[in-house]
Amino acid sequence: QSALTQPASVSGSPGQLITISCTGTSSDVGNYNLVSWYQHHPGKAPKLIIYEVTKRPSGVSSRFSGSKSGITASLTISGLQPEDEADYYCCSYAGSDTLLLGGGTKVTVL
Amino acid sequence: EVQLVESGGGLVEPGGSLRLSCAVSGLTFSDAWVSWVRQAPGKGLEWVGHIKKGGAADSAEPVKGRFTVSRDDSKHTIYLQMNSLKTEDTAVYFCAHNAGHYDDIWGYFLASWGQGTLVTVAS
Numbered sequence: 655q656s657a658l659t660q661p662a663s664v665s666g667s668p669g670q671l672i673t674i675s676c677t678g679t680s681s682d683v684g685n686y687n688l689v690s691w692y693q694h695h696p697g698k699a700p701k702l703i704i705y706e707v708t709k710r711p712s713g714v715s716s717r718f719s720g721s722k723s724g725i726t727a728s729l730t731i732s733g734l735q736p737e738d739e740a741d742y743y744c745c746s747y748a749g750s751d752t753l754l755l756g757g758g759t760k761v762t763v764l
Numbered sequence: 765e766v767q768l769v770e771s772g773g774g775l776v777e778p779g780g781s782l783r784l785s786c787a788v789s790g791l792t793f794s795d796a797w798v799s800w801v802r803q804a805p806g807k808g809l810e811w812v813g814h815i816k817k818g819g820a821a822d823s824a825e826p827v828k829g830r831f832t833v834s835r836d837d838s839k840h841t842i843y844l845q846m847n848s849l850k851t852e853d854t855a856v857y858f859c860a861h862n863a864g865h866y867d868d869i870w871g872y873f874l875a876s877w878g879q880g881t882l883v884t885v886a887s
Contacts, residue, residue, distance in 0.1 A: 657808070688866065690873035692809075699877040700801075700809070705864065711875070743809050747872040751814070751822065753799070753862075758808035 658683065658744055658756035665762040666734045674759045676727040676744030682754050684725035688747035691720060691729045694758075695740045704729060731761070739763045766790040766876040768798075768859050773881030780849050784881060786842040786859030793840040797862035797871040800833060800844045802855035803880075810855075814862065815842060816871070827853075849885045856880040 659677040666672040676683065676691075683689060691704035702711055704720040707727060717738075719730045727746070731738055744756040772784040788796055799814040813823035813833045821833040832845045842859060858880045862871030 657810075686869075686872075688864070688869065688872040692874070694809070699879045700858065700860075700874075701877070702873060702875055705873040705875075706866070741808075745873065747869060751816070751871065753811055753872065753874075755801070755809050755811055 658746060658754055660742075660744060660756040660759045662757075663760045663762065665764055666731075667764045668734055668736065670734045671730060671732045672734060672761065674729045674731075674742055674744075674761070676729070676746075676756050678725050678727075678746050678748075678754065680725060682746040682748040683722065683727050685749070686747045687722065689720065689722060689727040690745045691718075692743045692745065693738075693740050694743065700743070734763055736763050766861050768861060768876060768878035770857060770859050770878045770881040773857065773883045775884045775886065776849055777887050778849060778851055778885055780885075781845070781847045782849065782883060784844040784846070784857055784859075784883070786844075786878060788840050788842065788859075788861070791861070794837045796842075798833075798835075798842045799860050799862055799874060800831075800842075801858045801860055801874070801877075802853075802883075803858070804852070804855040807855075809858075812857070813844070814871070846883070849883075851885050854883060854885045856882050 694700040800812040815821040815833040860874035863875035
């Protein structure tokens with residue numbers, strides 16, 4: 655199984671809205687509404703920010719939202735803030751207890 | 765609050781072995797499903813393997829036959845035994861708690877993560 659496809663980098667100015675895509679196949683992203691997203695500041699523990707495509711864990715800012723269409727899931731960050739500068743990874747259930755991770759997207763706040 | 769703390773990383777020569785530990789607290793450990801995920805220098809996250817409640821374990825193709833995930837419920841600890849190490853296994857290794865239950869599918873997202881432990885394979 656290949657990793658899910660994400661853009662290597664996305665940038666935006668403070669206050670802007672950005673979207674990160676995550677493309678899989680009909681066997682993973684397209685087959686299950688079980689996509690999750692993680693924020694990773696280098697040197698720290700990755701943090702779950704979205705699960706089951708659209709759900710936010712308690713304590714995660716409402717500026718983070720998720721969606722899915724077909725084989726592509728998306729993470730949207732609205733009102734971009736300096737502390738959002740990090741690496742973001744998508745993940746999808748792929749059947750048979752397998753999780754497939756994306757290659758990661760570096761978000762830069764200009 | 766669920767907490768995971770990795771330990772055991774270090775420098776090892778190619779062909780050598782290392783055992784990582786992941787101490788878990790804040791949940792019913794015997795029910796816990798835990799994964800190992802690694803990040804090589806300059807690369808993204810890569811799932812390495814997992815172990816479910818009861819002890820059923822699996823690992824990714826690049827490490828299958830070399831890495832083994834196990835658990836000691838009495839110590840609330842998950843292990844990653846790494847044998848026949850290669851330079852490309854150099855990475856920060858994270859353990860993470862699988863969560864989620866939907867229909868008959870379990871553990872489809874990684875709810876909590878540790879800070880990671882660095883493994884360097886070099887001569």
